[in-house]
């Protein structure tokens with residue numbers, strides 16, 4: 001295999017349904033290690049369904065096809081196993097969890113991961129010291145971690161909180177489902193910088209977006225178009241400009 | 255039980271209580287309030303009544319009442335305690351065991367709060383196989399703010415039956431918070447606490463009840479609200495194994511602009527049974543009153559059962575009322591969210607259950623009391639108190655966040 005083309009995620013001929021409705025219809029996609037992949041596509045095309053299928057969300061049901069992650073088929077793994085192996089998805093609509101303290105949640109998640117990796121658990125003081133730095137970087141108010149997880153957070157605050165989780169957990173493969181929707185200009189910059197800091201040449205990203213704006217901060221290596229449950233076009237960063245000009249209608253199915 | 259009611263030389267109050275008890279009858283399986291509780295076993299047992307001897311009350315930090323006898327109390331807090339044979343018993347309580355308590359106890363403990371204070375009352379039960387009847391009166395004066403916490407401690411009172419409760423008089427403009435924590439265990443003592451609260455104009459009564467464990471306990475509460483009076487009534491229950499516990503209440507709005515909020519949260523595990531049978535009644539003398547009643551229950555597995563019956567009865571137009579009741583499982587979306595961050599399913603479930611309970615526990619303002627209740631919950635929930643930071647202990651965060659970076 002070509003050395004600079006290591007595949008971290010390999011989706012083959014994937015058919016998946018939600019509520020018995022077929023959404024993904026023979027989807028193929030390869031994500032390369034250390035690269036930034038972008039998926040664009042019309043509303044309802046199946047982008048969120050794809051990300052939910054990768055992380056094992058209970059809404060989705062795989063009818064056929066495989067998802068190989070680091071050469072292992074993960075379709076039968078539990079969501080937590082997938083997470084521990086390094087897959088992370090930031091939700092398009094992060095759910096509110098009243099009563100679960102945000103800092104406690106983050107620390108439990110981190111310690112679960114550390115335990116899995118054979119590392120020692122962090123106590124509250126050690127953890128909070130680290131967390132404080134990240135909060136600052138993300139321009140998040142410290143109070144946010146003392147509140148219940150996402151409860152009453154504004155749209156933008158929820159998105160920042162997803163990025164905070166990403167930065168704490170340091171996953172290997174990161175799916176960002178419309179992380180840029182609902183962010184103000186400053187937040188978009190903070191969040192993008194947070195993502196850029198995570199780039200280390202090995203970590204891979206799958207960014208789902210409708211807007212080219214975030215791609216001015218985060219340079220994509222590959223751009224895919226998902227339409228009607230399939231990837232119908234793949235190109236480089238220049239595909240974005242082309243799409244903005246012509247729209248999805250004009251795209252011919254391959 | 256009837257054998258016990260042949261009292262030797264009863265006093266006036268006992269005679270009156272016996273009379274009321276006769277009218278209502280000892281509770282049976284058919285009695286509305288005890289429908290879901292295993293009352294038959296309790297009533298058919300041959301009980302020995304325990305009546306302790308009054309002793310000199312020592313000076314102490316808390317009010318300690320052991321088997322119905324006051325052991326200690328704090329001096330200089332504006333609190334006075336005396337035993338009384340005459341007091342203002344409710345003439346119209348719905349609960350027969352309210353009167354049973356009065357009929358069987360010769361003296362009653364009267365606790366008077368004449369100035370702002372906070373106090374812990376510890377009820378300790380330490381004798382086995384006995385019926386322990388006693389009643390307490392809590393008098394809170396005009397304009398006084400009193401924070402009262404009642405802890406119940408079962409110190410080897412195996413198979414005893416505690417028939418207790420308070421009459422609480424919240425005077426004009428007073429502000430009273432009463433927190434009652436009760437953990438009962440299998441084969442420990444059965445606790446039935448029958449309360450009555452009289453809330454005078456412009457007064458506020460905050461009631462928080464916590465019933466945990468694998469034993470049996472029931473809170474029965476009757477509360478009356480006068481003009482501009484408020485009650486906030488919160489109930490958290492965590493019952494496991496064959497536990498049988500709950501809250502039966504009647505809140506009656508008798509005056510205009512009165513306000514009630516009642517929330518109950520219930521977690522049932524194994525084959526435990528939970529009860530929330532609560533009526534809020536707005537009389538025709540109570541225009542412009544508002545009420546909101548809500549009950550939530552989570553059944554953790556198939557054998558668990560919840561009888562949830564929130565009810566509103568409104569006899570006048572000009573009021574605002576809301577009410578709801580849900581019984582279900584943990585939220586699938588929340589569970590997935592936690593799992594997608596690497597938490598094992600069981601851990602995620604635990605975290606959500608704790609969160610559900612925490613919402614109720616966190617309503618308590620006083621930090622030490624809150625911690626104690628968190629610990630009792632944890633103790634029952636995980637069979638051990640969690641020494642480490644718990645979900646809602648924000649202390650370390652506060653300290654860390656203040657620290658200069």
Ligand SMILES: Nc1ncnc2c1ncn2[C@@H]1O[C@H](COP(=O)(O)OP(=O)(O)OP(=O)(O)O)[C@@H](O)[C@H]1O
Pocket residue numbers: 018019021023041042043044045046047048049050059092
């Ligand atoms: N829980 C569900 N039940 C029924 N249909 C669903 C459910 N979730 C998604 N769908 C349907 O699946 C299709 C694909 O939805 P998906 O969320 O994957 O689209 P998307 O490409 O992410 O769109 P958007 O750009 O609007 O976020 C849509 O037609 C949607 O209505």
Ligand SMILES: [Mg+2]
Pocket residue numbers: 047048049092177
């Ligand atoms: Mg979507």
